[in-house]
Amino acid sequence: MSRFKVAVQVVPRRGLLDPQGKAVADALHTLGFGGVSSVHVGRHLVLDVDASSEADARKLTRQMCERLLANPVTEDFEIATVAPA
């Protein structure tokens, strides 16, 4: 068993209303950052996972995303990094 540091990104499914993304964009414009567009806000999760291999850690993480971390109706997830902790 080794420990892996895993990062997961959960983002609103494309095409769905993203009021938070819109609010961020509006606010940035108000603050004078005019050259910003297409803002989206999702969740960033970091966790330590004990697994026998990197592949195993990845598999476990995928299962966690499918069961809990992302809502399949509205969100997509992506496993960003899996690295020895």
Added chain:
Amino acid sequence: MSRFKVAVQVVPRRGLLDPQGKAVADALHTLGFGGVSSVHVGRHLVLDVDASSEADARKLTRQMCERLLANPVTEDFEIATVAPA
């Protein structure tokens, strides 16, 4: 001017209570993912930034983080990627 795709991660500052991370860790344990620890939940932002260069895009992004995207009192941010869009 070119357009860059930027990803930013904002996470709760270390040492501060992260009740959300704890709740997610507990839930994962209940679901049988016993080998998970040290869970933290933050935000993942993706945005398009118009800038003269990659360095410029990075600089703008840093300013946006400092002014708006991260709460300087309770959060740390990290610019994950800056790439031509």
Added chain:
Amino acid sequence: MKFGIVTFPGSNGDYDAYRAPIDALAEESVYLWHKDHDLQGADVVILPGGFSYGDYLRPGAIARFSPIMQEVTAHARRGGPVLAICNGFQIACEAGLLPGALQRNASLKFVCAPIALRVENADTIFTSRYDARQLITVPIAHGDGRYSADEETLDRLEGEGQVVFRYAPDRLQAAEAYNPNGSMRDIAGIVSTEGNVLGMMPHPERAVDPVLGSADGLALFESILQRVAA
């Protein structure tokens, strides 16, 4: 008749849901503990409002794995009535008892206000004591009430009469601002295909006594009583 109200960690509408059948119908209520596997013979299960598990991660995401939810799901499969209110609606969607999902209000703000609803289907076990298209006033109190589903699901819900309540303009809300959370197609409440699970963001259990401003939720409990006792 017996109402069973589930208490999840962080539920806070369980008390109101517990009182409503007792105070308004003189029927029986029992609390059901999330760690148990026992519905205590409840005829109707209420998943109440609140912030189960603090709404951490997503509202309802963690609560749906509670032991009691296995029993609630089995009860629903048997055709038993389930009334899922607010956080309960979120849990029911996460648990797959109802289609769709509830997302952050479009305003990004929690909103507590009396709200006008139109009864879209007065033919369910929950709404038989209302008139079709009746306008009622019921409080809402939520930060994540924006009902979302894909177009196909929405069309099916509408086609099958599963949309039970819709936000509607009345004297309190300007016509352009009556939808308090940005729900798709103004949906405030839906029933399952079999008609025995109702999920809704507004709080009928907070509207059973005129002294609190509205008793328009009373007919919902009376409908259940009439149909389930029959």
Added chain:
Amino acid sequence: MTVTARPGDPTITPALVAEHGLTTDEYDRLVAMLGRTPTFTELGIVSALWSEHCSYKHSRPLLKTLPTKAPYVLQGPGENAGVIAIGDGLAVAFKIESHNHPSAVEPYQGAATGVGGILRDVFTMGARPIALLNSLRFGSLDSARVRYLFAGVVKGIGDYGNCVGIPTVAGEVVFDPAYEGNPLVNAMCVGLLKEEELMRAVAEGVGNPIIAVGARTGRDGIHGASFASEDLSEASDAKRPRVQVGDPFTEKLLLEASLELIRSGHIVAIQDMGAAGLTSSSAEMAARGDVGVVIDTLKVPAREEGMTPYELLLSESQERMLVVAKAGHEEEVVGILQKWDLTAAVIGEVIAEPVYRVVEGDRVVAEFPGIRLVTDCPTYEPEARESADVKSRRARDPHAIPERAEEADPLWTLERLLLSPTIASKRWVYQQYDHTVRTGTVIGPGGDAAVVRIRGTDRAIALKTDCNGRYVFLDPRVGAQIAVAEAARNVACVGGRPMAITNNLNFGNPKKPEVYHQLREAVAGMREACEALGTPVTGGNVSLYNENPTGAVYPTPVIGMVGLVESLAHVTRAAFTTDGDAIVLLGDNTDELGGSEYLQRIHDEVIGAPPRIDLRAEQALIDVLLEAIRAGTVRSAHDVSDGGLAVAIAECMMMDRGRLMGAQVDLSPWKALPLRALLFGEAQGRVIVSTPDAAAVLAIASRGGVKATAIGTVRASSGLLEMTIGSRKLRASVGSLADAYHEAIPRIMQRTASAQDVALASDSVV
């Protein structure tokens, strides 16, 4: 036992003592008390317990003068909350607390944890929280920073209370440049209990275990109650978090578990770990019981590795409680906590020896002789002198201020006042608060006072926070009297008999003579008003050093009033309801203008004496109003306050936005008064009622010695405010007044709403 310094602890130097906020004199007292040099841990403990926040050293002598007794007061000051009996064996516990400084740094978490703290103060008394209130002060909303603070504080209060499931039913929000840079965030909680379930935080019973309950202890907020210093314990300090993060979910579990514990009979005392955390909770419980205690810091469940006794004792991590259990009942206590997924750990014991002792395993790291730790703190009565600036402001004649050209049309002035964020509808705020949960809220926010029913009875309680800091600034004694009277008047308007108050003294640096003068005079005024109105003080909180670069905030003694509504049939609302009802003014109009919102808003002047107050007349007004309400003759009641008579009448017409009412009003009897004083002056002792039976109301008023005048008629569908003053006729559309009043704050907040939403939407709870 011999106390030994821990390896690695800094040595005690004058600089270290000063960093801990102790004066030389205080340090000498400490050394005398111990008979030796303190250890670092001891210095930390004393700096916390003798801090202003915990010791009330600049306010205690003043607070002692407040009236605290009435036959129905079950618990006065000195406990976590005051308690009054309301009949049928039921009682209410209530208390107010400030979180001003944390909210200035981190508005969302600062306000949220303020709510958490006051909830714990109430449920530790054995009471189930049934209502939350708040009292907020910010600078001008024209500033983006202020809008950020305002949005963050409101969201923090809302998210915390909403999640725990306690309705936020009333409050007040005032915007004034005087609070720029130093917002005030006061939160009040009210709980319900059976008299026999009243629990006090008094440690007793030698051998009884002391148990830490709830969240683990982290390094947060260690600077909280005492001092700010960067280079204390070498390593982690740069990253040492200054803010505490609230976890309302854990609070909800803690609430349920604590009430279950209290009712179980397994414990003898419980107190929250608030300011100065474990130190103050354990020392205060021991002092109240006049017993000794020993705490072993190695046994305290910690969130991080390597925490020192100093850190564990002073941490202000949230959602924690300290319990004294009955010996032999530890398992039952742990069992109840486990049911709620919370942890409990025995960390100490009540001992016979009269000492306060802290050990770290085998080593004694701190030991004080008994209760002297709490009682030996010095108190101060510094020099008091009224500021010359205030004196000269008060002496100025408001009538000498020339009118602006636009004021030729008083409706212009009226609209400007309705647009003032201090007067305008606060719906933008309270829409973010769940005020209907627990199905007890008969009148929620937006009315004169909140009304929360007591289930199982026909009664209700009426609740309100109030204070006009500008009046207190101009005349602290009168201003404080008005604060009490206004709170009482509000409670009476909804049909409640004022019973008792809690208060929050928000002042500047008491070492400044002009600030101490304000404090002393305000407390005196509060005393006089509470005596006159029969509303004893059952507790409160003091927040000093509220200063910004330009000086102290307005002295703001916020009053939290609790009243009793004897029957739900008496519940009365502010809005006009019925066409043809007579409008009756109780009380009299005057030529006063000093300290008014009108002068501030229209002329940018803070001058003149605040309105006179006659406490006997206030009592008579309350009696008359309640008699008329009980007689069933009153259809609506609303007191006249900020903005004066014209604003109050307009509010009665448009408060219920879904049912705007027109009105015809004739103020000719006062046509000799300066018009702006009549319309916008803030004379005290006035209430507007609407009634189907004006004669009955006038008769009750005349018997009660209160001037009453029928001034007009409700015209449900005229859509107009029609006012006659002698030959002068004014007409305004209610719709446009309502638009100003209801949309003022949303429009301002829209300007940058998105900016705050981004920063805030992400804050954990949502």
